Amino acid sequence: MRTREVPHRVHVVSRMPREALRTTVGRPEGRSVQDVRSGRGQHVVTRLNAWSAGALLAVGVNHHTAPVEVRERLALDPAVWRDRVPDIPHLLLSTCNRTEVYAWDDGRSSATASRLAEALAAAAGYSSMTLLPHLFVRYANDAILHLVRVATGLDSLVVGEEQILGQLRSSLRLAHEHETSIAPLDGVVSRVLEAGRRIRTRTMLGRRPSLASAAVFAVQGVPELPDTGLAGLQSTVLGAGAMARSAAQALVAAGSRVSIVNRTLEHAERLAIELGHTARFAALETLPELLASGSVLVAATRSQRPVLDVATVRAAVGRRDTAPLILLDVSLPRNIEPAVRALPGVRLIDLDDLEQLCPVDVAMRQAEIEQAELLAAQAAQSIARWLRVRAMSPAIVELRKQGHAIRSLELERAAQQLAGLTPEQFSAVDHLTEAIVNKLLHGPTVALREAAGSTSPDSSQRVLDVLRLDQARHVRRSDRRGY
Numbered sequence: 001m002r003t004r005e006v007p008h009r010v011h012v013v014s015r016m017p018r019e020a021l022r023t024t025v026g027r028p029e030g031r032s033v034q035d036v037r038s039g040r041g042q043h044v045v046t047r048l049n050a051w052s053a054g055a056l057l058a059v060g061v062n063h064h065t066a067p068v069e070v071r072e073r074l075a076l077d078p079a080v081w082r083d084r085v086p087d088i089p090h091l092l093l094s095t096c097n098r099t100e101v102y103a104w105d106d107g108r109s110s111a112t113a114s115r116l117a118e119a120l121a122a123a124a125g126y127s128s129m130t131l132l133p134h135l136f137v138r139y140a141n142d143a144i145l146h147l148v149r150v151a152t153g154l155d156s157l158v159v160g161e162e163q164i165l166g167q168l169r170s171s172l173r174l175a176h177e178h179e180t181s182i183a184p185l186d187g188v189v190s191r192v193l194e195a196g197r198r199i200r201t202r203t204m205l206g207r208r209p210s211l212a213s214a215a216v217f218a219v220q221g222v223p224e225l226p227d228t229g230l231a232g233l234q235s236t237v238l239g240a241g242a243m244a245r246s247a248a249q250a251l252v253a254a255g256s257r258v259s260i261v262n263r264t265l266e267h268a269e270r271l272a273i274e275l276g277h278t279a280r281f282a283a284l285e286t287l288p289e290l291l292a293s294g295s296v297l298v299a300a301t302r303s304q305r306p307v308l309d310v311a312t313v314r315a316a317v318g319r320r321d322t323a324p325l326i327l328l329d330v331s332l333p334r335n336i337e338p339a340v341r342a343l344p345g346v347r348l349i350d351l352d353d354l355e356q357l358c359p360v361d362v363a364m365r366q367a368e369i370e371q372a373e374l375l376a377a378q379a380a381q382s383i384a385r386w387l388r389v390r391a392m393s394p395a396i397v398e399l400r401k402q403g404h405a406i407r408s409l410e411l412e413r414a415a416q417q418l419a420g421l422t423p424e425q426f427s428a429v430d431h432l433t434e435a436i437v438n439k440l441l442h443g444p445t446v447a448l449r450e451a452a453g454s455t456s457p458d459s460s461q462r463v464l465d466v467l468r469l470d471q472a473r474h475v476r477r478s479d480r481r482g483y
Contacts (some may be wrong), residue, residue, distance in 0.1 A: 009409050055140035055387075056188055058147065059116040060093075060100030063157050066134035068352045072333035074099040074123040075304070078174050084119040088112060089173040089182040091189060093150070096211065096243075096332035096351060099158050102147065104185045105139070113137050144188065145380035149197030152376055153205055157351070158214040158358050159369065162223070163242070165196050184390060188383060195379035202375065204368040209250075210412035212243045212300060212330050215349075216250035219296070220358040224324040224347050231255030235295040238308070239301035240267035243330060247298040248275055256296065261287055263301075286465070291316035296326045299335035308336045317345045330354070385452075392452035396445055403437045 016352045061074055074093050090103035101120070103113045121131040138146045146155070151168050153160040172189045175182050199205065209217070213298045220229035233256050236482045238247045240262040252275055260281045262268035272281035282290065291297060291313065301307060308327070313336075317325060323344075341348040349357070411418070413435065419427060 030148070051196065051299065054104055054106040055106040056143040056147070057103045057112055057116075058100055058138040058143040058184070059113055059135065060098060060120065061131075061134050061136070062098035062100065062155070063351065063355060064155075065136050067151055068332065068350055069338070070124070070131070070134050071097065071099065071351075073126070074120060076123055078171075078178075081119075081123060082178055084123060085115060089175075089179050089185060090116070091171050091185060093168060093171045095164065096330065099148070100151070102143070102189070104182070105426065113139075141380065141384050144192075144383050145377065147189070147382045148195055148376045148381045148383070149373075152194050152199045152372055153196075154376060155368070156211070158209065158211050159371075160200070160207075161211050161214065163210050165193065165200070168196070184358065184387065187390075191383045191386065192379075195376070195383070199372055199375045199379065200404055203372045205372050210243070210246040211354075212247035212298070213250035214358055215328055215330050215354050216247055216254065216298065218354065218425065219326060219328055219349065220254060220338055221357075222326065222347065222349075225295075226328055229254060230296065232260070233257070233296060234290075235296040235298065236261055236290045236294050237271075237298040238262070238297060238335060239331075240264070240271045241300065241302060244298070244300040245271055245274070247300055247328075247330065251296070251298070252278060254275070256275065259290055259294070261290065264483050288312055288316055291325065292319040294325075295323060296328065297331065300330050301335050301337055303331070304333055305338045306333075306335060308340070309456075310337050313340050313346060314343055317343060319343065388452040389449060392448050397477045398450050399444055399448065400441055403441045405433070407433050407437045423438045443476070 032423045054102060061071060063071070066074075074094070076092065077098075078092050078094070081092055081094075088103050090101050091104065093100045100121070101116050101192070103112060103116060109179060116133070117137075118128050120135070121128045124131060127251055149155045151165055153164050155455065156164055168189070172186065172193070176186065214232070215295075225233075230251060231254060235251050235256040236259045237244050237251065238261050240260060244260070248258050248260060248271060253477070258272075260268040260272045260275075260279060261284055262271075262281075263284050265281070265283050268281035268283075272279040287308070295310075313325070313327070326347050327336055327340065327346060327348045329348065332351065334350060336348060336350075338348075338350075340346060378435060411430070421429065
């Protein structure tokens with residue numbers, strides 16, 4: 001396995017708008033390990049009140065912060081992972097380029113991020129301090145913007161790749177299946193999914209390829225292949241799932257003669273039939289022969305351990321002529337042993353290598369990326385506004401509840417003076433006092449809603465302080481006892 005020196009500070013995520021850039025949870029200057037672990041100094045925490053509803057929290061690793069040898073140890077089974085943090089309602093997004101946990105933090109404790117980070121480290125078989133430099137933590141609006149960018153494909157290795165939106169939708173479905181309630185997290189993710197779909201439709205991002213097909217396209221430019229690229233060459237696809245299908249379709253489109261190899265032969269046959277008459281299928285046992293006779297292999301299975309080892313590749317190379325063998329591994333965990341890279345006559349390309357082979361084409365795509373970034377920022381602001389209004393709803397309910405409770409109390413106080421009224425007259429007084437209270441409450445209700453929609457972090461608190469709802473509730477109870 002390749003090793004990399006672990007830095008004390010993780011580089012800022014590339015291809016993010018300036019306002020979204022944040023350092024990860026590595027040890028920034030001026031903060032101790034204890035500060036990082038507890039979350040102190042991570043973000044500004046505004047004063048809490050009885051109506052606060054918490055914020056979105058994102059903790060994880062991705063291709064920006066961690067090499068493939070770290071990410072593959074965090075290719076988690078959702079069912080197994082959930083047992084590690086059963087008491088934290090959350091959503092797990094685990095793909096070939098990211099393992100990210102989204103949870104709702106009530107804002108009353110800094111422990112949620114630490115617990116999730118420690119659970120991720122344990123799942124990977126690392127100590128907390130070993131994984132720490134590779135982790136990122138985002139909170140509140142930063143977490144919302146990050147999730148929107150993930151859903152649109154702006155944060156993907158291949159910008160705009162098509163599979164991430166479906167993967168996020170599947171993660172939300174799994175979260176619903178295992179949690180009795182993940183509100184308001186489910187509301188946030190549902191709105192993110194809608195924003196992602198809308199942004200991809202309005203921009204060219206919706207027409208971008210999958211990771212596997214983009215990888216095949218990128219491989220055509222490597223110097224080991226002839227000028228004609230993949231045309232006419234024999235290629236093998238190891239796997240028969242969605243990623244393998246995308247790779248196989250790209251190979252066929254490039255003019256390659258494709259063989260599908262899978263542990264379950266029926267699955268390989270089904271994909272070969274789908275591809276058309278030029279594709280073949282074969283049993284897994286034939287892989288050594290296909291390596292010896294072919295030019296390219298794309299590994300795209302869900303296996304949790306390498307399927308192709310050094311000995312098999314070395315034996316195949318020994319039976320080949322001087323033509324190089326191109327091995328493309330788009331799986332996580334990796335399907336091909338990393339030590340294969342050292343064999344002569346072999347070019348191994350894994351997910352980390354693809355980041356260098358699939359750069360953003362600034363000249364051709366800058367305009368569409370900038371448009372998508374702007375739409376993503378607007379969507380994140382809209383979702384944050386919805387959360388603020390949602391958080392203020394209990395305060396609005398309490399305001400109106402207190403106003404009408406005072407009205408009822410004063411009507412009780414005046415019961416003797418109103419005793420001579422006819423039922424019709426008393427009904428008129430009742431409706432009159434109700435209308436007066438509603439009109440008096442209209443202004444404060446609008447003020448609370450406008451404050452909730454404001455981007456100022458103190459505006460809601462100032463309105464609550466003016467209304468003094470907690471004290472008013474206490475006075476109302478005392479007033480009733482004294483009556």
